[in-house]
Amino acid sequence: MTNPPNNAAAGRASAAGPVITCQQLTKRFGDFVAVNGISFEVAAGEIFGFLGANGAGKTTAMRMLCGLLGPTEGAATVAGCDVFREPERIKQHIGYMSQKFSLYEDLTVRENIRFYGGVYGLKTAAIREKTTALLQRLGLAAERDTLVGSLPLGWKQKLAFSVALLHEPAVIFLDEPTGGVDPITRRQFWDLIYEAAARGVTIFITTHYMDEAEYCDRVSIMVDGRIDALDTPAGLKRQFGVASMDEVFLHLARGAKNVE
Amino acid sequence: MKSFLMFVRKEFYHIFRDPRTLLILFGMPVALVTLFGFALTNEIKNADVAVLDFDKGQHAQQVQHRLFSSGYFGLRDYATSYPDVAAAFRQGHVKLAVVFPVGFSRDLDHLGHAQVQLVADASDQNTAVSLVNYATAIIKTYEQEHTKRPAGAGPRVEAVARLYFNPGLKAAYTFVPGTMALILLLVSAMLTSITIAREKETGTMEVLLVSPMRQLPIIIGKILPYFLLSFINGLIILALGVWVLDIPQRGSLALLLAETLLYILVALTLGVLISTRAASQQTAMLTSMLSLLLPTLILSGFLFPLESMPLPLQTVSRIIPARYYIVILKGIMIKGLGLRELWRETAVLAGMAGGLLLLALGSLKNRLA
Incomplete structure (x- = not known):
């Protein structure tokens, strides 16, 4: 799954090889090993599903890759930056969105865009230009001065996703982005994800919806801090001899010790 | 930035x-x-006062004038008898009663000293004490101004208070x-x-x-x-x-x-x-x-x-x-x-x-x- 690099972020990332690399990445909290020597690579423009039951270590792994948490051992790079030595530089090159959408409800659509643009150090002129383009693309031009709190959930979600991409990051981390959203809105949201991936943005997504796992290029499944399976959805189903991702997941997660 | x-x-x-x-x-x-x-505020302003004046003399009038022009007290009732005063207290109309006995003005003029009775509603003890103190101070001042004390009437210790920084005791x-x-x-x-x-x-x-x-x-x-x-x-x-x-x-x-x-x-x-x-x-x-x-x-x-x-x-x-x-x-x-x-x-x-x-x-x- 490689796309012609058509923006700066993707160009930078693909020139340097894989966008995310992990070798034996480990995080211990005292005696507890939250993440136990995980290794994988994610290519530019790939949609990488990061699955696992609650308590399997997904969040800890993701926090390390976002530069929020220092790893104990191993090595990892994100967008060419070392997780150990340059956690702050990583933050320039990644976007992040969680289930909570992370927009300010008491700010208007435009103010939210301007704020996050400013936080990522974009120039005022660039912010203005991107705001117009973004609103046009999402069909939100008429709502630009509406408070985000009064927008429907689906719109908030799309807006949050677009805002997270405003600074053209090489990777976007999506932490259960579609939790609590109806299937139609979810489907529309995935259209946005595909669009972004087609532009060369690497998508790193966690989800509990197995139908969404099917949409990913490759899927990893974490159990007790280790990655127990990593392949394309079709490959995984073949490997475990089952018909759906649901069964793959259940098959692996049943053996888990650390379940919340 | x-x-x-x-x-x-x-x-x-x-x-x-x-x-x-x-x-x-x-x-x-x-x-x-x-x-x-x-x-x-815990200061006293225009506290309701009943007056029972058996004297009706010039000094009784003067003292009342002083009390009511001080700003601390306000005349609420002119009582004519002790039961009146008691009733006013029971109904909670007044916080303080000032009683001038018969012959108050005469005693002050001729003997150089006289007595006034202050009756206060002590169910609220802080206010009662303050009211009595304020009234006493005003009456004392009047007494000192209007009696010529004979020389050599014996040694007296007088405490003169000066309240620094907040003389009006403003809350x-x-x-x-x-x-x-x-x-x-x-x-x-x-x-x-x-x-x-x-x-x-x-x-x-x-x-x-x-x-x-x-x-x-x-x-x-x-x-x-x-x-x-x-x-x-x-x-x-x-x-x-x-x-x-x-x-x-x-x-x-x-x-x-x-x-x-x-x-x-x-x-x-x-x-x-x-x-x-x-x-x-x-x-x-x-x-x-x-x-x-x-x-x-x-x-x-x-x-x-x-x-x-x-x-x-x-x-x-x-x-x-x-x-x-x-x-x-x-x-x-x-x-x-x-x-x-x-x-x-x-x-x-x-x-x-x-x-x-x-x-x-x-x-x-x-x-x-």
């Missing part, structure tokens, strides 16, 4: 779009200062500094802790932490707007105190404002500290209220004198920031003191601000991530 300015602008949006914040910020101080200044002198200390602390600490807790609750804090913005600018960006608004708040309370409640401003205004800024800083860092431990806005609000409101009310010397407290409580009161700020406020405004006399309190506040800031930043690093 640009991201920092954006952040501050965003904070102002939050503040000006939330009527509750504005109400706490500006409504509460005005309401409380007015309340404490006017309603909750506002205590209430305004106390309220100011309380309000600035509560408003600053509560609002900052709530606003940070809100970002945690809505998940926006997570996004900020993943962004290139560092923690220190985030915290300063949170503090700065409230720093400015709390300062405006302080100015409003000061203006109310000086122009509406007649508190003097005898010391240096610059010093007063500088000390106020220092105190606000202490309050804001307390708010940040609370917010790093509170996961929700409710928790932040309750924690601020419980950990700041009561200790400040009780242990700052605002309502109850610290000197008469048991030693353990006195010791605890030393960590209450308001205690020092109240001393500073009274020192500058009422006594006209300068930094030379107030450096100790100032140093304590500065130490608190620095210590709390370090503590808050440390706590933030561990807890937000």
Whole structure:
């Protein structure tokens, strides 16, 4: 799954090889090993599903890759930056969105865009230009001065996703982005994800919806801090001899010790 | 720097779009200062008095005139008999009765001394004592002016009291500094802790932490707007105190404002500290209220004198920031003191601000991530 690099972020990332690399990445909290020597690579423009039951270590792994948490051992790079030595530089090159959408409800659509643009150090002129383009693309031009709190959930979600991409990051981390959203809105949201991936943005997504796992290029499944399976959805189903991702997941997660 | 300015602008949006914040910020101080200044006063103004005058002489008239022109007492009833007086007290009409016995004026003229009876409603003992003291003082003064004491009438010791700094014993002198200390602390600490807790609750804090913005600018960006608004708040309370409640401003205004800024800083860092431990806005609000409101009310010397407290409580009161700020406020405004006399309190506040800031930043690093 490689796309012609058509923006700066993707160009930078693909020139340097894989966008995310992990070798034996480990995080211990005292005696507890939250993440136990995980290794994988994610290519530019790939949609990488990061699955696992609650308590399997997904969040800890993701926090390390976002530069929020220092790893104990191993090595990892994100967008060419070392997780150990340059956690702050990583933050320039990644976007992040969680289930909570992370927009300010008491700010208007435009103010939210301007704020996050400013936080990522974009120039005022660039912010203005991107705001117009973004609103046009999402069909939100008429709502630009509406408070985000009064927008429907689906719109908030799309807006949050677009805002997270405003600074053209090489990777976007999506932490259960579609939790609590109806299937139609979810489907529309995935259209946005595909669009972004087609532009060369690497998508790193966690989800509990197995139908969404099917949409990913490759899927990893974490159990007790280790990655127990990593392949394309079709490959995984073949490997475990089952018909759906649901069964793959259940098959692996049943053996888990650390379940919340 | 640009991201920092954006952040501050965003904070102002939050503040000006939330009527509750504005109400706490500006409504509460005005309401409380007015309340404490006017309603909750323990001074005596126009207390209702009944007069029972069996004398009807010139001196009795004169004494009454003095009493009612003092501003402390107001004539409510002209009683004609003791049962009248008793009835007035039972109905709660009057707080004090003054009884001039038959021959009061004659005795004063001829014997040089006479007796007046003061009857007070002691179900409210503080008021009763004050009323009796005020009335006694007025009557004494009259007596001294109108009797020519024969020379060599024996040695007398006379206590002449002079009430320094607040000769009128105005309650506002205590209430305004106390309220100011309380309000600035509560408003600053509560609002900052709530606003940070809100970002945690809505998940926006997570996004900020993943962004290139560092923690220190985030915290300063949170503090700065409230720093400015709390300062405006302080100015409003000061203006109310000086122009509406007649508190003097005898010391240096610059010093007063500088000390106020220092105190606000202490309050804001307390708010940040609370917010790093509170996961929700409710928790932040309750924690601020419980950990700041009561200790400040009780242990700052605002309502109850610290000197008469048991030693353990006195010791605890030393960590209450308001205690020092109240001393500073009274020192500058009422006594006209300068930094030379107030450096100790100032140093304590500065130490608190620095210590709390370090503590808050440390706590933030561990807890937000």
